[in-house]
Structure formats: C-alpha cells, structure tokens
Amino acid sequence: MKKIILLLLVITFASCKKEAEPTENLPQHDESAVAVSGEALFSGKGTCTACHLPDQKVIGPSIAEIAKIYKENNGSIVAFLKEEAEPIVDPSQYETMKTNFAITKKMSEAELKALEAYMLSFAK
Ligand code: HEC
CATH class of the missing domain: 1.10.760.10 (Cytochrome c-like domain)
Known part of the structure; x- marks a missing residue:
C-alpha cells in the first residue's frame, strides 16, 4: 500500500511539472514578439x-x-x-x-x- 501511494505521488508531481512548463513559456513568447x-x-x-x-x-x-x-x-x-x-x-x-x-x-x-x-x- 505504501508503495502505491508513493508511486501515485511521484506520478502526480511528474505530470504537474510537465503541464506547468509549456503554459509558463508560451504567453511570454507571444508578448515579446508583439512588443519588440x-x-x-x-x-x-x-x-x-x-x-x-x-x-x-x-x-x-x-x-x-x-x-x-x-x-x-x-x-x-x-x-x-x-x-x-x-x-x-x-x-x-x-x-x-x-x-x-x-x-x-x-x-x-x-x-x-x-x-x-x-x-x-x-x-x-
Ligand atoms: C494607403 C497608403 C498608405 C499606408 C497603408 C500607409 N501609409 Fe504612411 N504615408 C502614405 C503617404 C501617401 C504618405 C505621404 C503623406 C504624408 O507625408 O503624410 C505617408 C507618410 C507617412 C509618414 C510621414 C508623415 C509626415 O510627417 O509627413 C509616416 C511616418 C508614415 N507614413 C508611416 C506609416 C506607417 C507606420 C504605416 C502603417 C501603420 C503607414 N504609414 C501606412 C501612405 C500610406
């Protein structure tokens, strides 16, 4: 049981990280293109x-x-x-x-x- 919980935690963290990166980068890119x-x-x-x-x-x-x-x-x-x-x-x-x-x-x-x-x- 402990192992499963640990596994779930690892998966949750890993997927959070992946999702956070592109949404952080994309708008910044667009704005600088318009601004400069x-x-x-x-x-x-x-x-x-x-x-x-x-x-x-x-x-x-x-x-x-x-x-x-x-x-x-x-x-x-x-x-x-x-x-x-x-x-x-x-x-x-x-x-x-x-x-x-x-x-x-x-x-x-x-x-x-x-x-x-x-x-x-x-x-x-
Ligand atoms: C339909 C044609 C046309 C378009 C589209 C156009 N211009 Fe012009 N522009 C002219 C003409 C004709 C003149 C000369 C008349 C004048 O000096 O005001 C001119 C003059 C200018 C001048 C000099 C103004 C002055 O002090 O006499 C600037 C600066 C300028 N245009 C910038 C732009 C910019 C920036 C754009 C796009 C956002 C643009 N133009 C789009 C036709 C156009």
Whole structure:
C-alpha cells in the first residue's frame, strides 16, 4: 500500500511539472514578439508595406526618406500616427496616409514606439 501511494505521488508531481512548463513559456513568447517587432507590425497588422518600401517611393515616401526627415526635424512618428502632429514629409499626400490612421489609432503606445524605432532605423 505504501508503495502505491508513493508511486501515485511521484506520478502526480511528474505530470504537474510537465503541464506547468509549456503554459509558463508560451504567453511570454507571444508578448515579446508583439512588443519588440516593429518590422512585423509594419508588414503585418499595420499594412504599412502596402504604401511604404525601404528605399523606394511607391504610394507613400520611402521609409529611408521619412526616417531622414524625422531625424533632422526631431519629429515624433508616434504623435503623427496618433494624428496629434502635422505631416512634415509630404503634406500634399496627407489624405492618403490618413486612411491608415484607423489602424494606428487602435495600436498601443508600445506598438507605435516599435513602429517608430523600426522606421528610424532606416535613416542613413
Ligand atoms: C494607403 C497608403 C498608405 C499606408 C497603408 C500607409 N501609409 Fe504612411 N504615408 C502614405 C503617404 C501617401 C504618405 C505621404 C503623406 C504624408 O507625408 O503624410 C505617408 C507618410 C507617412 C509618414 C510621414 C508623415 C509626415 O510627417 O509627413 C509616416 C511616418 C508614415 N507614413 C508611416 C506609416 C506607417 C507606420 C504605416 C502603417 C501603420 C503607414 N504609414 C501606412 C501612405 C500610406
């Protein structure tokens, strides 16, 4: 009888340990992916790549051009994406960019900061 109880205890502990590990690790993984990857937001949820390429103007100015102008002017891309700051790159095309604010205004501060950091990394 003692042996059976001991065996049950060992099994219970062993299965507890196995179950605890994956549930501890998974959410952490997901959060860090969302929090740090401005690149993933830019091409994914933000749909920014539809209009912005790294070095070439398509519908919108290139990321490199935007980054250069924001660095020179010490501008805030975060504020721009919240529609709290005026356009400084190509105001004549502002209406087109405005259609994307529906997406960026729903983003968290951390997501907007990640997008800003990603874009500024293209400044030469
Ligand atoms: C429908 C096309 C389109 C999409 C999608 C788009 N943009 Fe733009 N974007 C533009 C155009 C056109 C301009 C130039 C007008 C302007 O400067 O405001 C622009 C300008 C910008 C600027 C410079 C603003 C300034 O000060 O003039 C930033 C920063 C920017 N976009 C970031 C983004 C980010 C980040 C995303 C994705 C979340 C995005 N854009 C998605 C078309 C788009």
